[in-house]
Amino acid sequence: MKIAVIGGGWAGLTAAWTLQQQGHAVALFEAARTLGGRARRIHSRSLNLAIDNGQHILLGAYTETQTVMRELGLDTSRLFHREPLSLQAADGTFGLRTLPLPTPLHLLGGVLAAHGLSLNERMSLITLTASLRLHGWKTTAGLSVGQWLEQGGQSPDVIRSFWQPLCLAALNTPISDACAQLFAHVLRDSLGGPKAATDVLIPRVDLSQLWPDELAHRLNQQTAEGAGLHLAHTVRKLSACTSAVTVDDSRFDAVMVAGNVPSTLRLLKQLEPVKGSQRYLDRLAGFGFLPIATITLKLEQPWQLPQPMLLLRDHPAKLQFGQWLFDRSAFARADPEATTSPAGNAATIQAEHLIHIVISDASALQTHDQSDVVAAVTAQVQAQTRRFGPMPHVTGHDVIVEKRATFAARPGLARPAVDSPWPRVWVAGDWTDTGYPGVLEGAVRSGRQAAAALLRSLA
Ligand SMILES: Cc1cc2nc3c(=O)[nH]c(=O)nc-3n(C[C@H](O)[C@H](O)[C@H](O)COP(=O)(O)OP(=O)(O)OC[C@H]3O[C@@H](n4cnc5c(N)ncnc54)[C@H](O)[C@@H]3O)c2cc1C
Known part of the structure; x- marks a missing residue:
């Protein structure tokens, strides 16, 4: 079959890979120039560096993501820094780490x-x-x-x-x-799973290098007519009937719509109404979203933070919004064996002396001047990390606010299934009814489920 996948986030990528593995010709359309969606590499103009659009961690419990990476021939033990769960407040006022004992x-x-x-x-x-x-x-x-x-x-x-x-x-x-x-x-x-499920996995390379870049290579290797990767291609038109679908002006046997909620809603609204379609569209319209902000600080020299992830105490009234502090160069010290970079940008992550401050549910931050927030958060980090010695001089910064980072996971939210009411149309995304919140593993599981549903239905 010739199948179109719209959206190159982790859900669409997983669906594309699963379908390609089963021998189908896959055309993947992605609006951006880089694969990965909300978990991707971007170019920071202010730092003149490739960085991630946001710091992402995975849990040991995220097994499907690791399975997909292994299917692609990737070595997850090299691509992730893995450590037992450890919640340590930077200021030393709280600390909890799992112990080397059998579960629980x-x-x-x-x-x-x-x-x-x-x-x-x-x-x-x-x-x-x-x-x-x-x-x-x-x-x-x-x-x-x-x-x-x-x-x-x-x-x-x-x-x-x-x-x-x-x-x-x-x-x-x-x-x-x-x-x-x-x-x-x-x-x-996580807590209720086997011991490894609580482990924290932090990418050693940028998010697109983790596996989307490898998949891009595989998609481009397809030889079937119409199959392949179409970057910087925003799909604007979609129609479907019982025998085929049309994506922009190309015909396919089926389509996987794996965009974010608003773009998926825009495309699905173009389809002829069928039984249950209004209810499905209403569910999509019922989502709310919350932002995540990431402040990246470039330091003049390396900093000896004891671990890659530390908790910060936020004080929103003082604009000190920081919740987590990431120092991915700490891998090199924690795990010197792994410093040989599996790919180019791992070296950048370790060499550029970057620290990242993550702010979830960042709605409050958006009403303030960005430079005031950066100054306040920098002061917050300096104050709360004093016990590790003075923070090196900051030579540059970048602020990324992902306005629709995840859906708001409120009680009673009805999430749509991966099977749509329209013929030959399936959907995938972290927002489908996976039982997971808006996380990478949810996106990957959604892509898997949607591909399996498509294959079952058209077998
Ligand atoms: C800052 C930040 C931090 C996060 N931290 C974590 C974390 O630590 N751990 C974790 O597990 N999760 C985290 N998440 C959530 C995680 O990134 C998402 O759950 C996941 O990336 C969603 O993937 P997706 O494929 O469902 O959607 P998306 O990544 O949104 O993919 C949709 C893709 O479709 C494309 N698209 C849309 N419309 C069209 C069109 N018409 N034509 C072509 N292409 C189109 C978009 O460009 C996009 O690439 C974080 C998210 C953000 C933003």
Whole structure:
């Protein structure tokens, strides 16, 4: 079959790869010049460097993403820096790391040994997690994470040090709004999974190099007519009937629409109404979105931060919005064996002395002047990392605000399935009904599910 995939984010890429693996001719259309969508390499004009559009971490539980990479012949142990879960506040006021013990003792011991929380608080954290596990990782329908934590007797300190950063990192939605059930799914697959599921995986190379670039190469190697990669091609027209689909002016046997929600909605609205199509479109129209901001600081010289990821305490009233501090050059110190770069840009990541400050649910930041925010966040990092020695002089910076970084994961959000009501049309994206929040693994699983559904239906 000749299949069109619209969108080269991780969902569309996974679908394209799965379909190509099954021997189909795939034409992938991507509006941007680089593959990867919301997880991609960009060129920073202010730093004159290739950087990621945002710092991304994966969890050991993200097994499907690692499977896709291995299918492409890539060595995940070289491409990721992997370490046991470790939540350390930069200012030293809180620290929790999993212990080298069999599961679930690695976690239990880690919580008991955590510093910055009273014994009561540590016990309440263990009790709430154990009770969630006992209830099959199910929460009451319609509950927000905030309500669930309140019912579970969590103190403001446990929430601020542990639950809130975890919820924001996973759902990019404030605890007062975030869906408790979706959060429980993340906890089930990470805290409730095997020991390796809680590991944190940080890319050593840029996000497009991680695997999208390799897939681009594979797509371009196809010889069938009409198959291949079409970068910088925004699809504007879509039509479908029972025998074929037309994407712009080319005919295909089927289409996978793997854009973001607004662009997918725009394309699907062009299709003739069929049974259930209005309901499907209404679901797409029901999504809200939240931004993530990343401030990258270029330092004059290397900085000896002890680990690649540290928690920051935010003080929004002082414009100190920073929540996480990334120093990817810390890999080299943590893992000297891996410093031989598997690809060019790994060397850049380690050599350029960059640090990145991540701000999830960054709506508040957008109402302020960017230079004021950069100054305040720089001061925040300096103040909270004092124990590691003075931060080197900042020689440049970049600010990226992804306005629609993820969908707002609110209780009751009805997410569409990968099977659309239209003939020969399937959809993929982190926003489809995967049971995951808006994360890479959700996008990859959606791409897999959508490709499998298409193949089943047209077999
Ligand atoms: C700053 C930031 C930080 C994040 N951090 C993490 C993290 O740490 N861990 C994690 O797991 N997830 C994280 N995420 C979420 C993760 O990036 C997304 O879940 C994932 O990339 C979504 O992939 P997708 O393929 O579903 O959608 P997208 O990546 O949005 O892909 C859609 C693609 O379709 C293209 N497109 C749209 N319309 C058309 C058209 N008409 N024609 C052609 N092409 C079109 C777009 O250009 C885009 O490339 C983060 C996201 C951001 C923005």
